[in-house]
Amino acid sequence: MKRARLQLILAFSLTGALAATVGCSGSNSPSSGGSAGLGPLTSNVQPITVNTGPAAGPPLNAPYIDGAFTSVTLCVPGSTTNCQTIGGILVDTGSSGLRVLSSVLTIPPLQQTGSNGAPVVECLPFVDGFTWGPVQSVDMTIAGEHANSLPIQVIGSPNFSNIPASCSSSGPPENDLLSLGANGIVGVGSFAQDCGTACTLNDASNPGLYYTCPNTGCQITAESLANQVQNPVALFASDNNGVILELPSVSGSETSVSGSLIFGIGTQSNNALGSATVYTIDSTSGNFTTVYHGTTYTDASFIDSGSNAIYFLDTNTTGFPVCTDANFWYCPSSTQSLSATNQGANGATGSVDFVVGNADTLTANAANAAVNGLAGPNSGSFDWGLPFFFGRSVYTAIEGRSTPGGVGPYWAF
Amino acid sequence: MNTRLFPFIFAMLSVAFPFPLSASLGDDAKSVQADQAKMLGTLQTTSADSYVVHEIQTPTGVAVKEYVSPAGKVFAVTWRGSFHPDLRQLLGAYFDQYSQAVDAQRAQRRGHGPLLIQQRRLVVQITGHMRSFLGKAYLPQMMPAGFHVEDLR
Numbered sequence: 001m002k003r004a005r006l007q008l009i010l011a012f013s014l015t016g017a018l019a020a021t022v023g024c025s026g027s028n029s030p031s032s033g034g035s036a037g038l039g040p041l042t043s044n045v046q047p048i049t050v051n052t053g054p055a056a057g058p059p060l061n062a063p064y065i066d067g068a069f070t071s072v073t074l075c076v077p078g079s080t081t082n083c084q085t086i087g088g089i090l091v092d093t094g095s096s097g098l099r100v101l102s103s104v105l106t107i108p109p110l111q112q113t114g115s116n117g118a119p120v121v122e123c124l125p126f127v128d129g130f131t132w133g134p135v136q137s138v139d140m141t142i143a144g145e146h147a148n149s150l151p152i153q154v155i156g157s158p159n160f161s162n163i164p165a166s167c168s169s170s171g172p173p174e175n176d177l178l179s180l181g182a183n184g185i186v187g188v189g190s191f192a193q194d195c196g197t198a199c200t201l202n203d204a205s206n207p208g209l210y211y212t213c214p215n216t217g218c219q220i221t222a223e224s225l226a227n228q229v230q231n232p233v234a235l236f237a238s239d240n241n242g243v244i245l246e247l248p249s250v251s252g253s254e255t256s257v258s259g260s261l262i263f264g265i266g267t268q269s270n271n272a273l274g275s276a277t278v279y280t281i282d283s284t285s286g287n288f289t290t291v292y293h294g295t296t297y298t299d300a301s302f303i304d305s306g307s308n309a310i311y312f313l314d315t316n317t318t319g320f321p322v323c324t325d326a327n328f329w330y331c332p333s334s335t336q337s338l339s340a341t342n343q344g345a346n347g348a349t350g351s352v353d354f355v356v357g358n359a360d361t362l363t364a365n366a367a368n369a370a371v372n373g374l375a376g377p378n379s380g381s382f383d384w385g386l387p388f389f390f391g392r393s394v395y396t397a398i399e400g401r402s403t404p405g406g407v408g409p410y411w412a413f
Numbered sequence: 414m415n416t417r418l419f420p421f422i423f424a425m426l427s428v429a430f431p432f433p434l435s436a437s438l439g440d441d442a443k444s445v446q447a448d449q450a451k452m453l454g455t456l457q458t459t460s461a462d463s464y465v466v467h468e469i470q471t472p473t474g475v476a477v478k479e480y481v482s483p484a485g486k487v488f489a490v491t492w493r494g495s496f497h498p499d500l501r502q503l504l505g506a507y508f509d510q511y512s513q514a515v516d517a518q519r520a521q522r523r524g525h526g527p528l529l530i531q532q533r534r535l536v537v538q539i540t541g542h543m544r545s546f547l548g549k550a551y552l553p554q555m556m557p558a559g560f561h562v563e564d565l566r
Contacts, residue, residue, distance in 0.1 A: 065523040094542040125497045127539055127546065128519055128528055169501035172512040179516070181524060187543070194543060198495065204453050204472040207496040284495065285545040304542055308524030311540070328522055328529045363523075378527045379538035380547045385526065 043144025044239045044263040044271065046070055050247065050370040050386070051256040054088030054183050063366050064181045066308035066374055066386040068247065070261060072098065072186060073141040077110050077149050088183035091261055093245060093396050094304030095187035097194040097229035098140060098150065099124070099131055101176065102157040104183045109136035112151060114212035114221050121160050121211045121218060122153050122229060123167035124194060129174040131155045132163050135210070140232050142186075145263050147235035151227060155180070164218045166208055185306070186232065188243045188261070190286050190396055190409035193228040200224055234398055239264025241401035242408060244271055245305055249391035252357070253368035257390075265395055265412075266404035276395055276412040278405040279344030286409065289343040290382040293317070297382040301342065303394060303411050307385030310354060311378035312340075320356060322377060329359035329376040340382070344410065354388065437505045438490055439552055442481045444505070445469075451502045452477065461564075463557040464488075471498060480565070482557040489551035491565050495544045504537070504550055511537050511550070 053064035068091040075083035084106050089098075112120040112135045120135040133155040140147045156175035163173065174180050187194065195209045202222045210223035233240055240263075247259035264271045281288045282299050290301035292312060309329065315322055323331035335357040343349045357373025372390050388394070397408030405412055437444045445467045449456045454469035454477070469477040475494030482488045492498045501508045514530040514537070527540035539548040549565050556562075 062520065063523060067524050096543065125546070126525070126543075127541055128515055128525055165501070166499070169499045169508075170497045171500060172515050174519075179519065181519075189543065191544065196544065198473065205474070207473040209496075286542065287545055300547070302542055302545070306542075307526045308522065309526055311527050326521060327531050328518060328526065366523075376526070377529060378540050379529070379549065381527070381540045383527060383540065383542075 044268055046143040046261040046263070047258060048091055048245070048247075048261050049256055049258050052367070052369045053090070053181055055177050055181055060178050062178055062181065063369065064308070065363060065366075065369055066371055067181065067369070068245070068259065068261075068305055068386060068389075069182065070142070070186065072184075074100070074105075074107060074109070074138040075141070076107050077137055077139050079139070082107050086183055090180075090182035090185045090306060091245065092185050092187045092304070092306030093189050093243070093394070094302065094306040095126070095185065095194065096189045096191040096231035097124075097187045098152040098184065098232055099133075099155050099187070099229070100152060100184035101180065102133060102154050103177070105154065107138075109138045109152065109154060110149075111136050112227060116212055116214060118212040118214035119160070120221065120223065120227070121213045122194075123164070123170070123209055123211065124153060124229070125170045125209070126174065129171045129179065130167060131174050131180070132160070132167055133157045133175065134160050134213075135227070135229060142232070143261075143263060145233075145236045145239060147230070147232040150232050150235055151229050153229050155184070160213060162218070164211065166220065167211075187306075188231060188233050188245075188396065190242075190281060190399055190411075192231050192234040192399055193225055194230075195223070195228055196225070199228060231398060233263060234401070236263065239267045239271070240398075241265050241267065241403045242395060242397035244393050244395050245389055246393045247386075247389045247391070250370050250372040250387075252372060253362050253365065254370045255368055257370040259389075265397055273395065273403070273405045273412060276393065276405075277348050277350050278346065278395075278410050278412045279342055279348050279350075280346040280406070280410040282345055283399055283409055287381075288345060288411070290340050290384075291343065292338075292340040292382065297380075300380060301382035301384070303384040303388060303396075305386050305389055305394075307383045309359075309374040309376050309385045310356075310387050311376050311381075311383040311385060313382075314377040314379070318356075318377075323358075323360050326359065327377075329363075329374065330356050331358050331360050332356060333358065335373055346406075346410075352384075352388070437479065437487055437503050438507050438550055439555065440487055440505055442467075442485045442487065444487060445479050445481070448477070448479065448502055451499060463559050477503065478566070480551075482555060482560075484555075484557070486555055488555035488557070488560075489549065489565055491549040493547050495546070497546055497548075507535050507550070507552075510535060 056063040395412035480489040
């Protein structure tokens, strides 16, 4: 089953690559180039690859580790010819919305304007910095799915180079290829929008992610849910209730591995829940609970393909030393087999086996992008990063959307 | 309340709390009020054996705690909420040092993940994801005797 699917994905990625080289049709039609013997190609499967990413080569020479990359096709809204396909997009189940570096865009997306007629610009906080740039809309195609008039964030646009102090106060900027490590991020997490209700409010409780920027300077603005940067999956005509991220098992360090991002949960023959356990998550925080050796992370644990390791506890609790040259990774002398228990808000529980290897050894060859066993300390939360996805099918259901496993948000695996 | 009123309210609070509107971590206890004013928050104070905790609840739902030593210095801050607090305000003089350390760690990490800035004079730990952030920052050399890092919540 797994092998057949991998072959199918390979065939699909080849036809996709061919379609991309032929021109920017904007429609990665799955019907083109059907492969005899593999059955009909479904239109909801997007190939992904764990590789060193778009910053790996010169001049940056900054290879990514444990990041899943894919490509998206973007068109000027309403156009089927003014399009481009962009690779090197990081697949992130820990955020929602598409963000693309201005420097890789060759088409002009449509600028969103606020009530005062001025352009809308966003400041999006991540854990390790923020992205700043205008909110613009595109027609996005991924696999056979379309998200039309999708509001996205264009990062690092030279037209909006003055970053307000209220934005830059959330940390260092991640507005270029070096700091982002990707040409863009496609957030396919459990939230339908990146900010949600808080940003629609017209008072001091608005966290201030959205701005209008007339020539006189940027000011925080209220932004409706529909105008916010959207989880593109939520805008699909079908297969719009969530995603499955699948990666093969990885033993130690490998150059790269390929997997798939499948759209929809229980909407087609290839995305059924099967025997996966549904763990509902807190609708405000997007977290569930993990218990590890008596330490309980109540509503402080999460699954995040955008984190490049499994981050949990500290040296005192685990007994694993951190690496001498990298205090954010563990360096046990030999690979350790561990187990933790996850608890959904719905009471579902299940244990997860995982390994912690010596990060110095695992990362010694920078050409190896897919590394199982990469882990490090974390203060106050349990972060199931990309290595969690190796050898698993992980379902992320979008808030408020119905699925055969119940209404989102939830994770299932 | 309209967002256009922000500057006005800010000016009002600046008058109400005539304290320096910069620096917090490592600064005098009175900078807590400056933080509260900047964040438009409500303030609650509790005392422990060797320190005082000032808790600021911001209107954006972020809970900020500032730990003040017997010497009257803010030696630690923690926060929890759907969004970041104003870190430039909270980390004060240490913000630039923090930002540089983040850039260095991100490059060395070769990807994204929770932050663990561990320097001799400054420790900053930030974790979470979109709509759920958790952080703490402290100055090891300013911690009162007998204080344990585990007491930071």
